[in-house]
Amino acid sequence: MSFPWAQQYQPVNPFMRWMDEKLPLPRLVYNAIGGGYPVPRNLNYMWNFGVLAGFCLVLQIVTGIVLAMHYASNATVAFASTEHIMRDVNWGWMLRYAHANGASMFFAVIYLHIFRGFFYSSYKAPREMVWLLGVVIFLLMMATGFMGYVLPWGQMSFWGAKVITGLFGAIPVVGEPIQIWLLGGYAPDNAALNRFFSLHYLLPFVIAGAVILHIWALHLTGSSNPTGVEVKQESDTIPFHPYYTAKDGYGLGIFLLIYCALLFFGPNLLGHPDNYIEANPLSTPAHIVPEWYFWPFYAILRAFTVDLHIPFTSIVIIEAKLLGVLAMFSAILLWFFLPWLDKGPVRSGHYRPLFRKFFWFGLIPAMLVLFYCGGAPAEEPFVMLSQIATAYYFLHFLVVLPIVSMVEKPEPLPYSITEAVLGEDKAAVLGENAKPVGV
Template identity: 60%
Template sequence: MAHESTYVPGTGFERWVDKRLPVIRLGYDSFIDFPTPKNLNYWYTFGGILAIMLVVQIVTGVVLAMHYTAHVEHAFDSVEMIMRDVNYGWLMRYAHANGASMFFIAVYLHIARGLYYGSYKEPREILWGLGVVIFLLMMATAFMGYVLPWGQMSYWGATVITSLASAVPLVGDPIKTLLWGGFSVDNPTLNRFYALHYLMPFLIAGVVILHIWALHVPGNNNPSGVEVQTKKDTVPFHPYYTVKDGFAIVAFMILYAAFVFYMPNVLGHTDNYIGANPLVTPSHIVPEWYFLPFYAMLRAITFDIGIPFTDIVIINSKLGGVLVMLGSILILFVLPWLDRSRVRSMRYRPIAKWWLMIFFADVFLLGWLGGQVAEQPYILISQLATAYYFAYFLIILPVLSVTETPKPLPRSISEAVVADKAGSKKRKSPLGVTAGGTQPAPAE
């Protein structure tokens, strides 16, 4: 949302810098005086939380890289050395490992908020698309980072996931060989993953800058889904949202600290505290918890797709699983064009809201199924849950876009704020006094 700059240099040095490189003006206009909708709630604080977590991951990752040895004979022992012999190495390792989980908790809540309030709709399609790019880069970075400790689950997880590349016709095997650096997961694989895991967070930081830039062009969406009409609909970002975001960040960091200091290993798999052994396969290979919904969809495709009444197979089960897993993320790119409703917020779409709640429950179900053994009845349930996941985007949202009758929208953000306050007073009024009444409720 473009607005006229109100920055006034306070010193001669600031005037000198502003005339040559207006970086102070850019920061002031973007994070101090930026007009922000006055009705943003705490669901809009996860962007700031994610920015802080990205910094934490980069800083702790750089420190760990100073002591880590990317060699199959020494990687596992170097991690143990960091834990025992490096000053505060245990803190860096636990902060980095649990920071990945906190990162994904925040990003999933950030995506859920975007789905509920329609933050992907016009004119924010590029903003949403950049967010999906960040999500993909996060997943790739987290996967490669999970391989680096070179425990049992690290090794076998890398073997299973990289082997999926061979399902791609013609180019699959060369891609797999390139990832492995040979004919099996070995030292060249570990070196490749180490180099990429170190570099990709900086790539994520670059895309985050583009994401923030794309946010500041149309401005924030808001819970009512109504665009800013007048200056009365907004407040300056500082101090209103710097304080609100700051409180949310502190609360999130308390949760983060609880994991780091009191239960640092609860989110990890026990087999990954055993050194990698190519001759011993774990009884149940599973990825980290934040990949489980997609892992469930990958394993749900147990059938081949071919020409009926013939033995010709067009897509085998392995390729089908890979396509479904990738498609479950890539479909988010086209979401703005699948949901054609002019109403953004699910607050005013009573039918679509319940379908979305079922979708959220479906994702939780897929996450649980991803951690189960690949046998019946879990496979059948996974197939049904996967079918609903895609049906929500490809069938339910497009149909509701033209059939649902939404509730009346407020004429402005200010009107929505007044209505929310009136409703809150009516619900919370003591002694039975309503927003428009003055008489207490009769005594029982």
């Protein structure tokens, strides 16, 4: 989106002028986060999560690089090298806890970012590509997080790798060869550990590249906002700096307080005690559970307990395990189709009364149930609750959302972003002396 009133970068310092002519990095930074990038004036703190996610990514890359200097990706010594980092490396305990809890905080921020997108329909035109790249980033994060969970080579690491890679074995014909290819053998061992360590180190840089594309796509279309109304005039926007840099700084301060409280007072709160026991292929844990950020999809996987048969026969069409695998992957893949499933003309959930009810009293409770059941034992009543929540999850996106978008009557939208902020101030609302977009 082009804003004719956006300020152009004009360096004053001679050195900066020379730099801008030869390598326009100053102009790039200014246009990305400075006065050259106007943003809607009504963004609330729900729009802080993008900056927080970027901070988490940098934190993970920096701590991960340092940890990689001391880690040994060999099944014989991997667990010992992790303990060496904790006990012998200067500040190693803090680096490891910062990395492990940083992953949890990263996923927490991303989940909030995604559900913000659900409520405000950030996936709708013209921001489809921003949303699609965001889903790609989430999938890359899931892969990176899983491989990182394997590296300490504790009991949960080993058995988590065995269970998750074993899911590929459920795919007919090609499943077992894919599983062997992933592991480099028939069970998690040196080959698997080396592969996972290599990919775990590489993927954050791939994520960083996807984030750059995500931000680029965002700058082409402009940010969404809580009203869902597009920018119409100069008074609808303010420069990103200093207004939103200050606002993001405040949000980052709150985030760091929570993160540091977790890091220094409850570093193992989100971990599993069995992962402090060295991996033993001959001793299966009583309850195999992944990290908390995988729980909703793990619950969907375990919700399928019955094979799909041809009616009135014993012929199996799809085994329960394969149904669970397909559903688990589909639970994320269907997000790619949201821009076309939700056909409503209004974006913001604030002006969609029926959508709002299904969101707060349908989707959110279903996700909370899936989070809880994913970390619970695979027994009743958790399996039944998972099945109910899984059914609603898919119904919400595939049935409820398309129907609601066609039948609901939205509430009246404000004329402009400025009207939503300033109300009845007619001069400001109509943008006196302001230029409309395209003039």
